[in-house]
Amino acid sequence: MQFKTLAAAGAVTLMALSLTACGGSGTGNGGGSAGTTLTIAFNQNAEHPQAQAMTQAGAALEEATGGAYGLEVFPDELLGAQDETLEQVRSGTIDMAVVAGSVLEGINPDISVINLPYLYSSAEQQVSVLNDDAIVGELFDTLNADNLEVLAVYHAGARSLYTTDGPVTTPEDLAGQRIRVIESDTNITMMQLMGGVGAPMDMGEVYTAIQSGVLDGAENNELVYSNMAHAEVAPYFSETRHLMLPDLLVINTGVLDAMDDESEAALREAVAASVDTEVELFATAVEEARTAAEEAGATFSEPDVEAFRAAVLPLHDEVVTSDSARAVYDAITAAAE
Numbered sequence: 001m002q003f004k005t006l007a008a009a010g011a012v013t014l015m016a017l018s019l020t021a022c023g024g025s026g027t028g029n030g031g032g033s034a035g036t037t038l039t040i041a042f043n044q045n046a047e048h049p050q051a052q053a054m055t056q057a058g059a060a061l062e063e064a065t066g067g068a069y070g071l072e073v074f075p076d077e078l079l080g081a082q083d084e085t086l087e088q089v090r091s092g093t094i095d096m097a098v099v100a101g102s103v104l105e106g107i108n109p110d111i112s113v114i115n116l117p118y119l120y121s122s123a124e125q126q127v128s129v130l131n132d133d134a135i136v137g138e139l140f141d142t143l144n145a146d147n148l149e150v151l152a153v154y155h156a157g158a159r160s161l162y163t164t165d166g167p168v169t170t171p172e173d174l175a176g177q178r179i180r181v182i183e184s185d186t187n188i189t190m191m192q193l194m195g196g197v198g199a200p201m202d203m204g205e206v207y208t209a210i211q212s213g214v215l216d217g218a219e220n221n222e223l224v225y226s227n228m229a230h231a232e233v234a235p236y237f238s239e240t241r242h243l244m245l246p247d248l249l250v251i252n253t254g255v256l257d258a259m260d261d262e263s264e265a266a267l268r269e270a271v272a273a274s275v276d277t278e279v280e281l282f283a284t285a286v287e288e289a290r291t292a293a294e295e296a297g298a299t300f301s302e303p304d305v306e307a308f309r310a311a312v313l314p315l316h317d318e319v320v321t322s323d324s325a326r327a328v329y330d331a332i333t334a335a336a337e
């Protein structure tokens with residue numbers, strides 16, 4: 001643990017030095033060519049479907065631009081937790097980051113319309129509506145004032161509950177249980193409606209907090225559950241599948257402005273193509289994660305999903321307050337399969 005923290009701190013220092021030296025972007029495409037490598041901060045491991053899809057996009061970008069541009073993913077929170085890396089993209093210290101939709105609610109509360117429980121009907125429907133400019137273009141453009149642009153939206157699984165003290169079947173079972181959520185008002189209210197107490201925290205702190213009893217559990221997809229070893233400390237995974245929370249790949253607008261038109265188009269195309277690849281990889285990764293979690297001692301169970309859905313649905317009307325958020329909401333639900 002301590003070693004990892006020190007290593008991460010060292011990497012951040014090194015990055016900061018090299019970024020200062022290069023004026024915003026690292027240079028050199030691994031192979032030693034004189035191109036510009038755009039850095040992407042990522043909080044999960046290098047095998048994660050999003051990391052793989054972005055690495056593939058980087059290869060396509062290098063090829064399309066003759067090595068003028070490439071991408072480099074910095075995994076495992078090496079550049080910081082998501083809220084920190086979003087700040088760095090905003091200020092231009094790093095070029096890009098993947099952040100959960102909830103993290104952007106602090107900039108524009110209307111973004112919460114894409115982060116609602118029981119909203120999407122499938123991974124395919126989700127990425128199709130959230131990568132459709134006609135549906136989310138205006139909403140995402142509100143981030144431009146903060147030097148941010150959404151380049152692509154990735155699927156990030158369906159989140160379920162996992163706890164230390166037996167499976168959860170109904171909202172009543174969650175009474176008094178402290179469950180970690182990503183920091184946002186929407187998530188805190190969501191957990192309250194689901195019957196528990198939402199405890200906002202960065203993902204990297206969750207394992208220790210469960211282990212030490214500060215938390216009774218958390219909610220996340222199977223990948224985090226297995227890869228971050230949460231299955232070891234909270235072995236009861238109750239498949240509420242309550243939240244398909246999207247992950248957004250954001251870029252500093254200055255980086256785009258500095259690119260020539262052709263390279264910018266190549267970047268957009270490469271990233272857009274990676275969205276479907278990621279959905280496919282995610283499905284396989286979920287199966288592998290379930291098996292690994294079971295091997296680590298986890299039990300998966302089916303709760304009363306309808307009871308959770310009914311409990312949490314009032315959140316939709318609570319969050320969708322502006323006309324613009326309503327338009328996005330209506331378009332998303334109209335596209336449900």
Ligand code: GCU
Pocket residue numbers: 043082098099100156182202203220221224247
């Ligand atoms: C998911 C999501 C991440 C997020 C994490 C979390 O894994 O893909 O973007 O950071 O959950 O719960 O913090």
